[in-house]
Amino acid sequence: MIRIKFYLFKEQARVFKRYYKNWRFALVDSSLHLLYLFSNPYRICRKFLERRGAEVVYAYGETPLTTLEGIVSAFGIGADDRWLELGSGRGRGCFWLSQFIGCQVRGVEWIPTFVSRAAWIVRGLFLNRVEFKNICMQEADFSWPTVVFLCGTCMSDEEIESIPMELLPLGAKLISISEPLNKPCFTLVKTLEVSYPWGKTEAYLQIKNDLAAKSSTPLQSMNLWNTAKPFFRQSDGRPAR
Ligand SMILES: C[S@@+](CC[C@H](N)C(=O)[O-])C[C@H]1O[C@@H](n2cnc3c(N)ncnc32)[C@H](O)[C@@H]1O
Numbered sequence: 001m002i003r004i005k006f007y008l009f010k011e012q013a014r015v016f017k018r019y020y021k022n023w024r025f026a027l028v029d030s031s032l033h034l035l036y037l038f039s040n041p042y043r044i045c046r047k048f049l050e051r052r053g054a055e056v057v058y059a060y061g062e063t064p065l066t067t068l069e070g071i072v073s074a075f076g077i078g079a080d081d082r083w084l085e086l087g088s089g090r091g092r093g094c095f096w097l098s099q100f101i102g103c104q105v106r107g108v109e110w111i112p113t114f115v116s117r118a119a120w121i122v123r124g125l126f127l128n129r130v131e132f133k134n135i136c137m138q139e140a141d142f143s144w145p146t147v148v149f150l151c152g153t154c155m156s157d158e159e160i161e162s163i164p165m166e167l168l169p170l171g172a173k174l175i176s177i178s179e180p181l182n183k184p185c186f187t188l189v190k191t192l193e194v195s196y197p198w199g200k201t202e203a204y205l206q207i208k209n210d211l212a213a214k215s216s217t218p219l220q221s222m223n224l225w226n227t228a229k230p231f232f233r234q235s236d237g238r239p240a241r
Helices: 004-017 023-036 039-053 065-074 090-102 110-125 155-162
Strands: 084-085 103-108 130-133 147-150 174-176 185-196 201-209
Touching: 004 023, 004 065, 023 090, 023 110, 039 090, 039 110, 065 090, 065 201, 084 090, 090 103, 090 110, 090 130, 110 130, 174 185
Parallel strands: 084 103, 084 147, 103 130, 147 174
Antiparallel strands: 174 201, 185 201
16 A cells, blocks of 8 residues: 555656646646545545446556556557547546647546546636547447557456447557457557556557458457456566455
């Protein structure tokens, strides 16, 4: 716990130093902090999942912005991309991308509080490259993005399976954290070691290929995440859960 708090403290110091020179981002990020000063996003997510009767209710976490920077730089994401984040949480990463990469960003998230607060920031600060939708990720428009980002480490195989990734355009990039998506219509092209508060893990870059129509593998029988590996490793290499 202390290790995680120290990590988050160091990360925030880096965020301040690296990104707050951009006054617009500084304003966005400070607004986010203010909006969640008395209502912690982990608690909001837990309450939401409890109301739904979910088995796993501790399912919230955020990709650190410096980690996100490493991912977009290693995987060649640029201003011409259209980024779809499945389960965008508070939207912090989406705001960062729209300010620093300059691409079009869409976050979809099923917790209404996260989306309404992110939408206040979009409207209040007249941001025009980023939008949020309060929908289930399975209902997103998969014909729109050139890149999909999924940090679905707490999601079950069934939930992952129900995301219609085969609807992505040919050549679209799928970035997933901890495990690659084990579907034949995606080719794994690159992996990157990334840092999260709870330890090291991998980010995977996969490209949508044209095997979707040709494959006869029934999706139900496939293990969609490659579950042979632990989700997260601590810095000493032990599984974090
Ligand atoms: C681990 S958090 C990741 C947040 C953000 N993507 C990041 O990396 O910082 C996962 C988020 O996905 C959302 N989520 C999980 N299942 C979802 C679903 N079926 N539809 C929409 N959002 C979902 C959760 O509410 C949570 O905010």
